[in-house]
Amino acid sequence: MSAAPSRRVSTAALAAVAVLGGAAVAMATTADDDSAPTTSPVAADHRHQHPTSGAGTVWVANEADGSLTAVDALTNEVVGTVSGIAGAHNVQSSPDGSRVWAVSGHASAVALVDVEQLKVLGAASTGSAPAHVVVTPDGRSTYVTNGADDTVSVIDSSSMADVATVPVGDSPHGLRPSPDGRWVYVANTGGGSVSVIDTGLNTTVAEIRVGRSPAQVAFSPDGRFCYVSLNGEDAVAKIDVSRRRVVGEVKVGNGPVQTFVSPDGQRLLVANQGTEDRPGATVSVVDTDAFRVTGSVRTGAGAHGVTVDPAGDRAYVTNLYADDLAVIDLDSLEVVARVPVGDSPNGVTFSTATTAGGSATAQLPGEHDADGHAHEHGAH
Numbered sequence: 001m002s003a004a005p006s007r008r009v010s011t012a013a014l015a016a017v018a019v020l021g022g023a024a025v026a027m028a029t030t031a032d033d034d035s036a037p038t039t040s041p042v043a044a045d046h047r048h049q050h051p052t053s054g055a056g057t058v059w060v061a062n063e064a065d066g067s068l069t070a071v072d073a074l075t076n077e078v079v080g081t082v083s084g085i086a087g088a089h090n091v092q093s094s095p096d097g098s099r100v101w102a103v104s105g106h107a108s109a110v111a112l113v114d115v116e117q118l119k120v121l122g123a124a125s126t127g128s129a130p131a132h133v134v135v136t137p138d139g140r141s142t143y144v145t146n147g148a149d150d151t152v153s154v155i156d157s158s159s160m161a162d163v164a165t166v167p168v169g170d171s172p173h174g175l176r177p178s179p180d181g182r183w184v185y186v187a188n189t190g191g192g193s194v195s196v197i198d199t200g201l202n203t204t205v206a207e208i209r210v211g212r213s214p215a216q217v218a219f220s221p222d223g224r225f226c227y228v229s230l231n232g233e234d235a236v237a238k239i240d241v242s243r244r245r246v247v248g249e250v251k252v253g254n255g256p257v258q259t260f261v262s263p264d265g266q267r268l269l270v271a272n273q274g275t276e277d278r279p280g281a282t283v284s285v286v287d288t289d290a291f292r293v294t295g296s297v298r299t300g301a302g303a304h305g306v307t308v309d310p311a312g313d314r315a316y317v318t319n320l321y322a323d324d325l326a327v328i329d330l331d332s333l334e335v336v337a338r339v340p341v342g343d344s345p346n347g348v349t350f351s352t353a354t355t356a357g358g359s360a361t362a363q364l365p366g367e368h369d370a371d372g373h374a375h376e377h378g379a380h
Contacts, residue, residue, distance in 0.1 A: 054309055057115060057351045058316050059100050060325055061091040061305075062342025068102055069325075069341040070118065070355050073309065076327055076337040079357035080118045084364070085111050090132040090305075090347030094139050094157070097352035101133045101142055107364040110144055112160065115353040120362045124160040126153045131173045132216070132347070136199060137181040143197070145172035145186060152186060152195075154202050164202040168195035174216030174258065178241070179223045185239075187214040187228055194228055196244065206244050210237045218259040218268065220288060227268050227288075229256040236270055236284075238291055248291045254280035258305045258347075261288065262330065263312040271303040271317055279321050285333065297333050299326035305348035318345035 056073040057080075066088050070080035087105030094100070099121070102111045108128055112121045127146025135142050135157060142155040145168075152172060154164040169188030172195070177184050184197040187210075194214060196206040212232030219226050219241075226239040230249075236256060238248035253272025260269045268288050274280030279302045285295035302320030308330070309316075315328040323345060327337035 061088040061347040064344035084362040093349045093351040103130045109364040111362040169193045185217045216258045221265045252284035260306045271306040273304045
């Protein structure tokens with residue numbers, strides 16, 4: 001799915017995709033109803049009174065205003081902003097937390113930011129309409145889905161040089177590497193499938209039929225299973241990685257998008273975005289062993305992106321239609337803070353590094369400065 005110039009298009013595009021194919025095995029479970037009573041949001045006057053357990057920085061990609069927001073994980077305060085990333089749909093921390101990558105859907109590029117210095121290090125061109133970006137566990141390679149090209153760009157993380165372009169399924173959107181770094185699984189929103197990329201060869205070696213409008217994937221920490229949100233079915237499918245087949249499906253909330261597995265592997269968190277006309281407002285909590293919904297947290301209108309801190313104490317959820325970030329205590333399953341961010345927040349990631357704060361501006365490939373000089377970018 002391509003990043004959209006309007007804050008509403010990304011939701012509509014996911015909801016409108018019609019695909020064939022279905023999940024292999026359906027498990028009867030209870031749906032997570034967005035209209036049902038769930039945990040109440042924290043009052044606005046308490047939004048900064050619940051610090052998280054560990055230091056770090058939460059990064060939010062604000063698609064409509066082309067920016068990144070940096071939030072201090074100890075105070076839940078906004079400490080920095082990076083502008084100039086038009087159509088900033090997704091953001092991803094490097095494994096060591098020192099850098100974050102951000103997609104510019106409008107400029108067909110990714111920008112690289114030094115977290116501690118809040119400094120833009122450079123940018124690299126991608127394919128057309130990039131959606132999501134991930135970094136392999138060893139930090140050496142960066143993968144970007146190109147929604148309009150049906151490809152994935154492979155970038156050398158150090159030099160920012162283009163390494164390969166890998167054909168995948170129709171309208172690739174979310175993607176994640178396996179914990180051992182051997183595979184990258186790609187959710188093809190238009191194709192109803194998940195492509196499997198061999199990172200040693202940088203080729204697609206399998207395509208797994210999963211269901212309607214898959215949006216994002218998440219691996220279990222042991223790498224045995226991969227979970228994929230099915231936006232067109234209000235469900236999540238469970239893939240057995242060794243057999244490369246769907247072995248279960250569970251109903252969640254309205255229009256699920258991003259997914260994230262807790263560090264202990266016991267819970268899968270699913271953000272239910274819905275649509276502008278019928279927004280979702282919850283995160284479903286799925287027991288990964290029983291593969292059933294065991295809880296639901298009401299976070300805000302258009303719950304889209306979700307990440308968890310390394311300790312497994314806090315989850316962070318972007319609310320697309322509320323322009324804020326909800327912080328969830330994973331012990332109590334309550335929203336303990338709300339942080340106003342930019343316009344139409346989408347992707348979110350947790351960096352273990354802290355930032356000096358302030359502001360920075362990215363200039364992407366092909367852009368010009370005030371004197372009309374074109375800029376070429378690389379890491380520096």
